[in-house]
Amino acid sequence: MSDQLDLFATLGPAEAPKAPAPKKAFDAYEAAPDGIALVYTATEKGNCTDPHFFLTIDDAMKLCGDERSKGVLHGTRWAYFWTSLKNYASNYWMGDDGGLDISKFHDNGSRDGLLAELGIEKIDFHEVVTLLEKAGFKVRTPVDAHKELAERLSGKSFGELEQEVMKMITEEDRQWQSR
Numbered sequence: 001m002s003d004q005l006d007l008f009a010t011l012g013p014a015e016a017p018k019a020p021a022p023k024k025a026f027d028a029y030e031a032a033p034d035g036i037a038l039v040y041t042a043t044e045k046g047n048c049t050d051p052h053f054f055l056t057i058d059d060a061m062k063l064c065g066d067e068r069s070k071g072v073l074h075g076t077r078w079a080y081f082w083t084s085l086k087n088y089a090s091n092y093w094m095g096d097d098g099g100l101d102i103s104k105f106h107d108n109g110s111r112d113g114l115l116a117e118l119g120i121e122k123i124d125f126h127e128v129v130t131l132l133e134k135a136g137f138k139v140r141t142p143v144d145a146h147k148e149l150a151e152r153l154s155g156k157s158f159g160e161l162e163q164e165v166m167k168m169i170t171e172e173d174r175q176w177q178s179r
Contacts, residue, residue: 002160028100029090029136036085036123038105039063044077050104052111054123057084068114080111085128089137099138101147 019021036052037060056061060082063069070079095102105125115122125141149168153161 016155026093026136028093028137029086031137032084032086032089033128033131033135036128036131038085038088039080039082041078042081048081049107050086051102052084052105054125054128055082055120057082059118061121062118063120064112066114066118066175069111085127085132089132093137097151099140100132101140101154103140103142105142 007026009048033056037055037057039053039055039060040051042048042051064082070077072078089100102135107122107125129141152168153164
């Protein structure tokens with residue numbers, strides 16, 4: 001035992017191995033741009049959509065506070081809600097390799113008239129993607145998702161395509177339920 005301890009005693013301070021500096025973890029909340037909100041729809045039953053569009057936080061509060069931003073559909077009350085891009089990024093960021101998946105964001109334009117009446121302009125989707133990428137996020141967009149789908153499905157028969165789509169839906173459901 002003393003022979004082993006003697007090995008350590010022979011190393012002077014200059015020769016002692018140094019531990020590598022700890023790698024600073026990526027902080028999605030701090031990295032995400034300030035002042036941007038994502039607007040989505042939720043129901044009284046707890047269902048919600050993926051975000052529809054981006055606004056400034058002030059404009060999101062203005063929209064969500066307007067009586068016309070809520071209603072009843074098939075007997076179920078619904079309303080627009082918002083969260084900050086910082087909160088969204090910190091909750092849905094997939095780690096160093098996964099990035100931020102915003103491929104399911106969808107704006108059908110159904111509220112463009114109301115936004116115009118309220119003097120609200122949407123923040124361009126691509127502008128937000130650029131801001132996120134500059135902040136260090138890998139961003140998966142709807143275009144990326146469509147390209148991936150086209151690559152996966154190219155050259156297959158209808159039956160093979162149908163099986164592939166069912167696998168994708170099953171996997172997507174599994175990922176959604178694990179959140």
